[in-house]
Amino acid sequence: KTLQKTIFSLLASLLLVGCADKPKIEADYTVIPLPQEITKSDGELFTLNSSTKIVYPNGNDIQKQTAEFLSEYIKLSTGLNLKVTDQESTDNVIILKADYKSEKAESYNLTVNGKQIVINGSDEAGTFYGVQTLRKSMPADATQNTVVFPAVEIKDYPRFQYRGQHLDVSRHFFPAEFIKKYIDILALHNINRFHWHITDDQGWRIEIKKHPELTKIGSQREQTVIGRNSGEFDGKPYGGFYTQEEIKDIVAYAQKKFITIVPEVDLPGHMLAALATYPNLGCTGGPYKVWGEWGVADDVLCAGNDSIYTFLEDVYSEVIELFPSKYIHIGGDECPKTRWKTCPKCQAKIKAEGLKADAHHSAEDKLQSYVISRIEKFLNDKGRQIIGWDEILEGGLAPNAAVMSWRGMEGGIEAAKQKHEVIMTPNSHLYFDAYQTRDIQDEPLAIGGYTPIEKVYAFEPVPSQLSADEQKYIIGTQANLWVEYIDDTKHVEYMILPRMAALAEVQWTEPEKKDFNTFLPRLNRMLKLYDRLGYNYAKHIFNISSKIEPSSDKKIITVTLATADNAPIYYTLDGTTPTDKSTKYTQPIEITASAELKAVAIREGNPSKIYSETFSFNKATLKKVNLESQSHDQYTYNGAITLVDGKRGNNSFGSGEWLGFNKNGLIAVVDLDEPTEISTVSVGSLISAGSWIFNAREFTVLVSDDNKTFKQVANEAYPALTKDEAKLLDLTLTFAPVKARYVKVIVKNEQSIPAWHAGKGSSAFIFVDEIIIN
Numbered sequence: 001k002t003l004q005k006t007i008f009s010l011l012a013s014l015l016l017v018g019c020a021d022k023p024k025i026e027a028d029y030t031v032i033p034l035p036q037e038i039t040k041s042d043g044e045l046f047t048l049n050s051s052t053k054i055v056y057p058n059g060n061d062i063q064k065q066t067a068e069f070l071s072e073y074i075k076l077s078t079g080l081n082l083k084v085t086d087q088e089s090t091d092n093v094i095i096l097k098a099d100y101k102s103e104k105a106e107s108y109n110l111t112v113n114g115k116q117i118v119i120n121g122s123d124e125a126g127t128f129y130g131v132q133t134l135r136k137s138m139p140a141d142a143t144q145n146t147v148v149f150p151a152v153e154i155k156d157y158p159r160f161q162y163r164g165q166h167l168d169v170s171r172h173f174f175p176a177e178f179i180k181k182y183i184d185i186l187a188l189h190n191i192n193r194f195h196w197h198i199t200d201d202q203g204w205r206i207e208i209k210k211h212p213e214l215t216k217i218g219s220q221r222e223q224t225v226i227g228r229n230s231g232e233f234d235g236k237p238y239g240g241f242y243t244q245e246e247i248k249d250i251v252a253y254a255q256k257k258f259i260t261i262v263p264e265v266d267l268p269g270h271m272l273a274a275l276a277t278y279p280n281l282g283c284t285g286g287p288y289k290v291w292g293e294w295g296v297a298d299d300v301l302c303a304g305n306d307s308i309y310t311f312l313e314d315v316y317s318e319v320i321e322l323f324p325s326k327y328i329h330i331g332g333d334e335c336p337k338t339r340w341k342t343c344p345k346c347q348a349k350i351k352a353e354g355l356k357a358d359a360h361h362s363a364e365d366k367l368q369s370y371v372i373s374r375i376e377k378f379l380n381d382k383g384r385q386i387i388g389w390d391e392i393l394e395g396g397l398a399p400n401a402a403v404m405s406w407r408g409m410e411g412g413i414e415a416a417k418q419k420h421e422v423i424m425t426p427n428s429h430l431y432f433d434a435y436q437t438r439d440i441q442d443e444p445l446a447i448g449g450y451t452p453i454e455k456v457y458a459f460e461p462v463p464s465q466l467s468a469d470e471q472k473y474i475i476g477t478q479a480n481l482w483v484e485y486i487d488d489t490k491h492v493e494y495m496i497l498p499r500m501a502a503l504a505e506v507q508w509t510e511p512e513k514k515d516f517n518t519f520l521p522r523l524n525r526m527l528k529l530y531d532r533l534g535y536n537y538a539k540h541i542f543n544i545s546s547k548i549e550p551s552s553d554k555k556i557i558t559v560t561l562a563t564a565d566n567a568p569i570y571y572t573l574d575g576t577t578p579t580d581k582s583t584k585y586t587q588p589i590e591i592t593a594s595a596e597l598k599a600v601a602i603r604e605g606n607p608s609k610i611y612s613e614t615f616s617f618n619k620a621t622l623k624k625v626n627l628e629s630q631s632h633d634q635y636t637y638n639g640a641i642t643l644v645d646g647k648r649g650n651n652s653f654g655s656g657e658w659l660g661f662n663k664n665g666l667i668a669v670v671d672l673d674e675p676t677e678i679s680t681v682s683v684g685s686l687i688s689a690g691s692w693i694f695n696a697r698e699f700t701v702l703v704s705d706d707n708k709t710f711k712q713v714a715n716e717a718y719p720a721l722t723k724d725e726a727k728l729l730d731l732t733l734t735f736a737p738v739k740a741r742y743v744k745v746i747v748k749n750e751q752s753i754p755a756w757h758a759g760k761g762s763s764a765f766i767f768v769d770e771i772i773i774n
């Protein structure tokens with residue numbers, strides 16, 4: 001403590017210049033997102049004090065508003081109450097203007113000298129982003145300091161024109177006040193589009209004057225399923241919606257922060273809330289219920305019924321009155337064609353419109369495109385452009401549609417080739433409903449997956465396989481937050497922060513200027529601002545992260561540990577709790593036998609969350625494994641060695657520790673290096689029926705000495721799954737001891753999903769991890 005004090009006063013006196021009574025603290029322009037060009041000069045510093053004025057151009061109300069925001073931001077960080085004025089002045093002023101010449105919209109030039117800070121935007125939005133940069137460059141908690149700004153010239157512009165963040169308010173509802181806070185968070189990250197997913201199966205959340213029943217009935221559900229479609233319900237009615245007055249207020253609020261709200265009324269699927277209100281809009285006539293479960297419902301709008309078009313036109317007419325956005329999102333995702341196939345009206349429509357199946361698309365796919373094109377025409381006539389999820393490619397794209405690519409990048413690539421605008425939002429990198437850590441024991445329930453901040457940061461929205469001309473169609477990128485498992489606003493904040501900081505840099509900063517290593521300390525400063533603003537963010541970056549590299553050649557597992565801020569790490573290998581007396585981590589740890597690694601980072605005497613990883617060795621560990629069946633691309637990670645790396649997969653299927661197979665199941669041969677006596681083989685499996693991951697149906701073990709002729713030593717078949725389940729299950733076969741060098745394991749997946757499941761008839765995934773041989 002005393003040492004700290006001396007260092008502090010030393011620092012303080014170093015910073016103290018002249019007779020200022022508060023210690024000086026310097027602004028740092030390397031904010032998030034990182035500006036494109038920062039040129040520091042040796043000129044005089046600008047000192048912020050209580051008589052600094054913020055000057056906006058006379059008569060410009062928009063700039064006046066931005067000036068007032070800046071004044072609020074400065075107050076929050078420094079406690080100073082700066083005057084906002086349109087009286088020109090040259091000394092001790094922050095000047096806002098918008099006549100910077102730049103090819104790109106939303107650009108700005110920020111210059112600082114001893115007398116002035118000038119933020120000059122290429123347009124008013126540009127000035128606003130300059131203000132955001134200035135605000136973020138100040139230390140977040142500088143009330144006891146004098147903030148000084150080094151002389152600088154910053155030239156900045158956004159890489160992408162469409163920088164989005166989405167929020168689902170149907171599965172759970174968040175009050176209007178929170179939507180404003182959400183917009184503030186977006187603005188802090190230079191995001192300019194808020195994609196508001198405002199209707200879905202589980203609730204209709206927008207007041208439509210012509211159809212008041214939509215919110216009366218469609219915004220309320222009887223109850224909600226517990227967990228991941230467990231089959232059990234909470235028995236509590238749930239609902240909520242936004243009135244048009246609230247929406248207008250929110251739209252205006254967002255506009256002041258240069259955020260355009262892109263509303264989405266999802267059609268023709270994800271419409272149960274509307275069907276529950278108006279059963280005649282569905283193929284079967286209902287009755288329907290506002291859904292209390294998650295997933296994809298078979299009941300969708302009846303494309304053969306002309307009243308759906310009138311209904312949709314009524315709805316969209318009011319939607320476009322409320323939302324000035326050029327882009328209107330019409331959904332288009334996950335619309336099963338089950339009902340349409342057997343619905344006389346839909347079939348009549350297919351005939352009447354002459355829609356025909358071709359090599360790639362069914363007539364029903366074409367019917368979906370017909371619906372989308374009809375709505376597109378309606379909205380185009382009103383001067384708007386539609387965006388749809390990538391499924392709208394399936395029956396042929398509507399002529400002017402922009403595509404939001406969510407099932408990976410492929411849809412976006414295809415759309416760009418067809419010269420349609422694209423927004424990249426792949427669920428592999430930008431679905432913020434996924435877990436942000438592998439260690440999910442203490443995490444709130446999430447949909448699954450594993451999308452840590454470094455993965456978001458590494459995302460590159462422009463596919464290299466597109467030509468330069470095609471690449472121009474990638475107008476931007478966006479992250480999505482679906483809220484099946486998120487029912488309170490603190491949890492919303494936790495899922496988006498700090499991943500949104502990484503997103504901001506993907507959206508704004510040119511890729512060659514991005515660097516995760518410099519991002520982390522910058523993020524550290526941003527987190528202080530989150531603290532100041534009362535945002536609830538995830539703190540995983542302070543945990544110990546690890547890189548685990550098994551090598552079957554060297555027969556060792558190398559474990560590299562790290563923290564974002566290089567805090568010292570201590571560890572044990574015997575399962576005891578590490579302290580600062582334990583072995584200090586100085587170089588990668590080499591594991592050659594069973595061990596329980598525990599590690600802790602210590603900051604100013606405070607221990608971090610304990611990192612732990614168990615390695616258990618058996619006769620198969622670190623042996624060579626040959627996969628004779630192909631694991632699914634998305635679930636292959638480091639490949640075969642994952643199955644013998646001494647580490648067990650946990651209940652998160654996307655953790656990288658599970659290999660997923662969906663064609664022929666798992667067929668693998670383990671080479672034990674020399675003839676070895678064995679009598680038991682087991683394979684770990686993960687079942688998560690909600691994610692189409694089923695149980696194994698059969699397990700066979702064969703042995704061989706030459707890797708050619710195999711002899712079966714054990715086999716067992718398992719019954720089909722009878723209900724929705726999620727669990728870990730070890731498959732084990734024991735047999736009379738035999739000596740063998742090669743062991744073949746065959747684990748068959750479910751070839752035909754049982755009828756109680758949405759995927760009935762299709763083949764299912766199996767997820768397998770450790771192969772254990774003893």
Ligand code: NAG
Nearest residue numbers: 333334389406431433447482483
């Ligand atoms: C998709 C659905 C969405 C769901 C989400 C969960 C899209 C376009 N559609 O299955 O309704 O909430 O994943 O991650 O994302």
